Amino acid sequence: MTNPTAAMLVIGDEILSGRTRDSNMHHLAQRLTAHGIDMTEMRVVRDERAAITDAVTALSAAHTHVFTSGGIGPTHDDITADCVAAAFGKAIDVRDDARAVLQAHYDAKGIEMNESRLRMARIPEGATLIDNPVSAAPGFTLGNVHVMAGVPRIFEAMVDGLLARLEGGTPPVSRNLTIRRGEGDVAGPLRTLAGENPALSFGSYPFADDRGGAVNVVVRGAEPKAVDAAIAHLAEVFPDAEL
Template sequence: MLAIGDELLSGRTKDRNIGYLAEMMTVAGIDLKEVRIVGDEPHLIADTLNTLRRQYDYVFTSGGIGPTHDDITADAVAAAFSLPIGEHPEAMSRLSAHYVARGLEFTEARRRMARTPEGASLIDNPVSVAPGFRVDNVFVMAGVPNVFQAMLGKVIESLPAGQAIESVAVACPYGEGDIGDPLRALSKLHPGVAIGSYPRFDGERFSTEIVIRSRDKAALDAAASAVSTMLADKASGAPAATPG
């Protein structure tokens, strides 16, 4: 994923699209491998896009497709693909109908939202009409979270579903320091699963959430059971919850 916008890098806007996309990809069975955030710099956007689209099956972008001068994503995508950019007829007709119906002027700024690289297909925007677009394996979506979410829903419908990764979360009352050694041993015995441990700190004590992930249900169950056994052994043979 590539999130675009100076406001994300200045801290003025806290991104809400990355976490949402991450969750949706997991549900769809698509591995999210990398996320980058860059500002409104045309060359950096184009270069980053070229790196990502060659490296991964899909690239999803957020931000920079509105009507103002700092909305430069469409131009950067066109530059990345060395494609000409122009007003997409279907996007023009949707936007024009939208503004005519509301008695609003179809300004030059608004027309900018119909600009796509040549040959792009549109991504429907059920929230506010102005569409996103797809070029090859790159999906260009809005940055406003509810518009991004609506567009992403349309995109995911259009993709072949992967095999979803299943996961089991085990709450662990011990800090990572207490379970690190047995958990490392256990993860070596279960190579078909990914075992993650995520520390929580409530201001006084650490606890841990242990998450086991796999596409192989049997391997997942075996590893989850081994983790539970390890924690039960620890509870019976060791002092209770300890800090750090």
């Protein structure tokens, strides 16, 4: 059995201009890996209808799941919900269940409902709501696309609730070996080992610290024994390696 695959789509001019540094991609990448879902692609697009709709259509066709972040607030440039509805050919309008969630939240806080806030209750037909325990305005799942907020605290809370109901696969086993050699010295043995173990993935990440240059070799795979055997082999080739 192979794991489900996933793509992430971040919507936001502020990321592309460099005003804001995204943190949702890294957060979701870690969460999905732990859940046994393989993230294989991420994209960031502008707050523009064609860019969002085209990306949703392409990613939805290619992956088990698509997770989006951003563009579901009350302002004029929050158009993600409309674009996801359009990508699936679904109507979108204020939905009673979403409106009730918002109204209860605003009533409790003494905030007035207005036209802008009501936009956040616009949900495509056939979608399932994603709970927002932080600020009430819900995300939603339509088809295989999970639409969430861009504000990191809200995004992370939505991911918590969402992953609890998504079937995961087998989280890969990952082991690290630090070899205090140049990457060019590690590459040869690593290539041989990778050729002999097509079911494993071998990454090599050079870095420098106060002891000098070194390489972290990361071996990943579904079978713990195979990962351990590859690490043991590398530790023989490079006797000074540190687990």
